Structure formats: structure tokens, C-alpha cells
Amino acid sequence: MLKGKRNIVGATLWVILLCLGPVCHAETQPRAETILASVNGVAVTARDLEWETAHFGADLRLRNQMISKEQLNTLNAQLIENLIERELLFQHARKSKIAVPPQWVDAALSDLKTRLGGAAALQNYLAAVGKTQNQLKDRLRTGLAVRRLLRRQAVRAIRVSEAEMQVFYRQHPEFFERGEQIRVRHILVSVKDWDDPNQPANALNKIQGLKMRIEKEHDFAVLAIDHSDCPSRIRGGDLGYVTREQLVESFAEAAFALPQGAVSDIVSTRFGYHLIQMVERRPPVPIGYKDVREKIERTLRRNKENAAIKGYVARLKSQAEIQRFMSAQ
Incomplete structure (x- = not known):
């Protein structure tokens, strides 16, 4: 997220x-x-x-x-x-x-x-x-x-x-690198009010059911279109390429740990419960x-x-x- x-x-x-x-x-x-x-x-x-x-x-x-x-x-x-x-x-x-x-x-x-x-x-x-x-x-x-x-x-x-700037650029390559990017899909079952015990429980039941369907080889993108509460559902849950810094911490930890094609366990954030699918990775690249x-x-x-x-x-x-x-x- x-x-x-x-x-x-x-x-x-x-x-x-x-x-x-x-x-x-x-x-x-x-x-x-x-x-x-x-x-x-x-x-x-x-x-x-x-x-x-x-x-x-x-x-x-x-x-x-x-x-x-x-x-x-x-x-x-x-x-x-x-x-x-x-x-x-x-x-x-x-x-x-x-x-x-x-x-x-x-x-x-x-x-x-x-x-x-x-x-x-x-x-x-x-x-x-x-x-x-x-x-x-x-x-x-x-x-x-x-x-x-x-x-x-x-x-x-x-x-x-100009010489000073070029020397600084050569001596500090770690400052001038686009970090690793990943392309992921996700399904969000949102929780509007965590203080209402029924909302988290109902959302968790729903996301568990979706995970079982994915494990039975249902198409992740189709399930995202039909069931996700995130606006990305119109793209099959596709968030495009993102960096770690753009993501909520718990979401980022789960997403970046996935091998290509894999689906995460259920991930909880302040927005609700997620399932994440790794689509593709881009390694870090130097910035010109x-x-x-x-x-x-x-x-x-x-x-x-x-x-x-x-x-x-x-x-x-x-x-x-x-x-x-x-x-x-």
C-alpha cells in the first residue's frame, strides 16, 4: 500500500x-x-x-x-x-x-x-x-x-x-542510485474502524477465503478486480513499479521478500488486510x-x-x- x-x-x-x-x-x-x-x-x-x-x-x-x-x-x-x-x-x-x-x-x-x-x-x-x-x-x-x-x-x-561536482559524483555512487523496484499486485480488504471488533473479523474471514481460492489456482488479477477495495482493482490490483520507501513498512517487508510469481501470506496494515503477488523486479541502477x-x-x-x-x-x-x-x- x-x-x-x-x-x-x-x-x-x-x-x-x-x-x-x-x-x-x-x-x-x-x-x-x-x-x-x-x-x-x-x-x-x-x-x-x-x-x-x-x-x-x-x-x-x-x-x-x-x-x-x-x-x-x-x-x-x-x-x-x-x-x-x-x-x-x-x-x-x-x-x-x-x-x-x-x-x-x-x-x-x-x-x-x-x-x-x-x-x-x-x-x-x-x-x-x-x-x-x-x-x-x-x-x-x-x-x-x-x-x-x-x-x-x-x-x-x-x-x-564542474570538476568538484564530477569528483563528488564519482566518490559517492551510493548517493546516486535508483533503488530496487518491484512490480506487485495486491488485494485489499479494508477495515474502516479497527475499534469495531466485527470489522477486522469480517475482513480477515474474507481475505482468508480469497487466499484459499488463490491456492486453488484462481487468477489473482481476476480476484482483485472482483474483491479488492483498493482503486488498483481496475488494473487487477497492479500497483506498477514501486520502491521500498513508497510503501507502508509491513507491506514493503512482505512484498520485497517474495520471489517472482509468489503470493504473500496475509499482511496487515492500517488500511486493512492484503494479499500481495510479486510480478517483477528491477535491480538498482545508477543515475546519470x-x-x-x-x-x-x-x-x-x-x-x-x-x-x-x-x-x-x-x-x-x-x-x-x-x-x-x-x-x-
Whole structure:
């Protein structure tokens, strides 16, 4: 049974935080505010960390990723270090007189609103991080300034040569291979409600009867047309060529274990009960260089940019006056 594709967005913690702007200086800090660090005389406070933690959690949810409160608490030291780095970058962006046009900020806010799902969702986001819309715009503005600084100082001159891409392609053949594919037919007897004991029992009885008929050499495709609950029944249950990653795990394990022409035992998935017939296998095949050239270029460029940014930040930190007073509990 085919499964849906996941939209998984991966990013390093410091890059996620960097994109959102520096310590918020517009706030008036209480006199008793706990100072966690100082960057060229500018304080990084416990309130900054509290806001940063809220933003980080909200941004993960925006990317459909989840993290527990306990896991967030263990990230405090890294979050503080990110606050230090972003404050330092913001200071250098101001020194470099990097301007951010208002329309860029409006566009960034509009994009965030769209990704969140509209105006109401944006208000929920602001409530979750404890900020006003103007404070969020300040954060976006300074984040854009830092991005411009990094592009100007660290990544503008980065190039990826044809020779580098070809070497990477030759040295990593395992990255550029279409996995084994199989062509299978299946019969599905669906279970709509697993909590209703009658539905699984009735479905199991039906699939057992179909298996007995197949063992008596009834045609699998004909039985699929007559009895399967899957839309593939119109093709005799034929799913075409599929990879392991396209299939629900239990279905994939059973299907890929079959020799050609064989029929599986009864397989249970969240959709119901299945019988699977192996039709044909296609072995793994290499993907041509031309088909993956752009992907290789993006990968190598991203790696170079990350290394250049980290090196640039490290140089700024070595020249700055940074004090770390305590860790947040």
C-alpha cells in the first residue's frame, strides 16, 4: 500500500535561529533582569532566552517537527550561544550600514503569514512567542540585515566548479542510485474502524477465503478486480513499479521478500488486510551525472556556505569582547 510523502525540512539549530534576528533591544529590561552574557557591552538576558526558546519551539512546529519541553530545556546552552552569535552579527551589520527596505520586511511577514496559514494563525504564533506584530517585524528586519551581511562578507564569492561536482559524483555512487523496484499486485480488504471488533473479523474471514481460492489456482488479477477495495482493482490490483520507501513498512517487508510469481501470506496494515503477488523486479541502477548535476551543485554550495559562515562567525568572536556569566536553569 502506497504511503504519503513526508515533508521534512532539516536545518542546523544556529541557522534556524540566525534567520530570525538578534537580541531584541527595543524592550525595556527590568532592573533585576538576569544577565547571561555580554557581547561588546550589550547584555544577553534570561528574558532573551525565554523569548528565544518560545520562537524556537514555534518554528519547529511550523516545520512540522516536534520537540518536548524537556528537550528544549537541554538546549539552553546552545540557545545562549546562538543569541551571542546573532547579537555579534547584528552589531557588524549596523557597523556596515546594511539597509533593509521596508518592503522586504513586509514581504517576509506576508510569507510567514502564508506559511502559518493566515492572519488568525499569525496571531496565534505571536501569542505563543509573547510578541507584538511590530516586535516580530523588528526581528525580521534585523534577521534580513544579518543575512545581507553574511552574503556580502562570507558567501558571495563562493563558486562550485564542474570538476568538484564530477569528483563528488564519482566518490559517492551510493548517493546516486535508483533503488530496487518491484512490480506487485495486491488485494485489499479494508477495515474502516479497527475499534469495531466485527470489522477486522469480517475482513480477515474474507481475505482468508480469497487466499484459499488463490491456492486453488484462481487468477489473482481476476480476484482483485472482483474483491479488492483498493482503486488498483481496475488494473487487477497492479500497483506498477514501486520502491521500498513508497510503501507502508509491513507491506514493503512482505512484498520485497517474495520471489517472482509468489503470493504473500496475509499482511496487515492500517488500511486493512492484503494479499500481495510479486510480478517483477528491477535491480538498482545508477543515475546519470546530468540528472543529478544541479542537486550536486546545490549540496556542495550549501556545504561551502555553511563552512564559510561558521568561519566568519568564529573570526568575529575571536575579535569581540564576549563574557559568559552563567547558564540558564
